Amino acid sequence: MDKLWIAFGLTLFAGMATGIGSAIAFTA
16 A cells, blocks of 8 residues: 555656646746
């Protein structure tokens, strides 16, 4: 169960980082 939550957290973090990066690139 711990590995599942870690994987989910990393995926969510990567998704947020990509979204923020895309937003910055789009507005820049």
